[in-house]
Amino acid sequence: TQLLEQSPQFLSIQEGENLTVYCNSSSVFSSLQWYRQEPGEGPVLLVTVVTGGEVKKLKRLTFQFGDARKDSSLHITAAQPGDTGLYLCAGAKGAQKLVFGQGTRLTINP
Amino acid sequence: DVKVTQSSRYLVKRTGEKVFLECVQDMDHENMFWYRQDPGLGLRLIYFSYDVKMKEKGDIPEGYSVSREKKERFSLILESASTNQTSMYLCASSPDISGNTIYFGEGSWLTVV
Numbered sequence: 001t002q003l004l005e006q007s008p009q010f011l012s013i014q015e016g017e018n019l020t021v022y023c024n025s026s027s028v029f030s031s032l033q034w035y036r037q038e039p040g041e042g043p044v045l046l047v048t049v050v051t052g053g054e055v056k057k058l059k060r061l062t063f064q065f066g067d068a069r070k071d072s073s074l075h076i077t078a079a080q081p082g083d084t085g086l087y088l089c090a091g092a093k094g095a096q097k098l099v100f101g102q103g104t105r106l107t108i109n110p
Numbered sequence: 111d112v113k114v115t116q117s118s119r120y121l122v123k124r125t126g127e128k129v130f131l132e133c134v135q136d137m138d139h140e141n142m143f144w145y146r147q148d149p150g151l152g153l154r155l156i157y158f159s160y161d162v163k164m165k166e167k168g169d170i171p172e173g174y175s176v177s178r179e180k181k182e183r184f185s186l187i188l189e190s191a192s193t194n195q196t197s198m199y200l201c202a203s204s205p206d207i208s209g210n211t212i213y214f215g216e217g218s219w220l221t222v223v
Contacts, residue, residue, distance in 0.1 A: 009150070033212075042114075042200050042214030043153075088152065097143075097168065098212065102152040 003027055004091055004101035012107040016078055021104045023089035024071045029099075030092050032065055032072045037086040037103075079108045113137070114215035116201050122221045129188040131218050133201030142184035143202040143212070144168075144176060153200065159184055160207050191222045 007022045023032065031050045035043035047056050049065035049072060056063045060083075062075040076083055089101045117132040135142065141160050145153040145168075155168030157176040165176050173195060177185045184203075188195055201215040 004152075040217070042202075042216045044214070045212070048211075090153075097155055097158065097207075100145075100153040102150055 003099045004089055006087075006089060006101035006104050008104060009102065010105050010107075012109065013079060014109050015080055019076050019079055019106070021074045021076075021087055021106070022071065023073070023091075023101050025091060026070065027091070027093065027099075028069050030069070032069075032092070033090045033098070034063055034072070034074055035088040035090065037088060039085075043086075043088055076106075079106075081108045081110050084108050114201055114203050114213050116199075116215040116218045118218050119216065120219045122223060123188075123191050125192060125222055127188075127191050127222075129191050129220065129222075131186040131188075131199055131201070131220070133184045133186070133215055134182050135184075135201075135203035135213070136182065137203065137205070137213070138181065139203040139205050139213075140181070141204045141207050142178065143204070144174075144184065144186045145200045145202065146170070147198040147200055147217070156186065156199075188220075191220075193222050196220060196222045 005024050031048055033048045034046045037043040047063045052067045052069045054065045060077045064073050084107050087104045090098045113136045115134045123129050143158040144156045147153050154170050156174050157168050159165045159178040162181050175187045199218045202212050204212040
């Protein structure tokens with residue numbers, strides 16, 4: 001059973017377009033993290049959101065935690081080829097281990 | 111910067127071989143983790159350790175064991191490798207057991223033939 005569902009699983013768009021990736025669950029999380037993973041490398045933490053409704057920005061990336069702390073979104077404005085990669089969300093539930101989504105593979109075409 | 115180093119990036123092993131994957135972290139973290147990553151399945155936790163000589167099963171421990179003799183080193187062992195263990199293996203460390211702040215190594219690609 002996948003506790004965190006990411007959508008879409010694959011996304012290929014042109015440079016300059018905007019996009020949103022979703023991470024949904026029926027469970028409540030104490031925090032949620034987003035990672036980017038490039039081919040042949042380990043995931044790198046982008047952001048952690050903790051408070052329901054929280055919005056964090058990282059340059060052209062905007063992360064939002066749902067009010068009920070069950071879901072999150074990642075919005076990229078004016079995507080660039082350097083944004084290409086696998087984006088993973090992960091939820092934390094207190095002292096329990098992180099639960100990862102299956103990932104969204106994003107390709108930005110020049 | 112935190113450094114998690116996986117000594118073997120690419121391995122090819124035969125079915126039935128014993129395989130050791132080594133991981134070292136340099137931040138004195140109490141907690142270390144081993145995940146495997148497969149397309150469409152995300153990261154699945156195999157084992158974790160919250161202290162030296164302590165280990166706990168994750169979600170998919172079957173076919174694997176681990177060793178934590180020193181705080182900085184966490185080894186994953188495949189006692190008898192099988193083809194369904196072909197995967198990308200990721201080691202991680204964290205200062206907290208929940209993994210809220212987790213640092214990954216670069217991964218070890220294992221192919222079992």
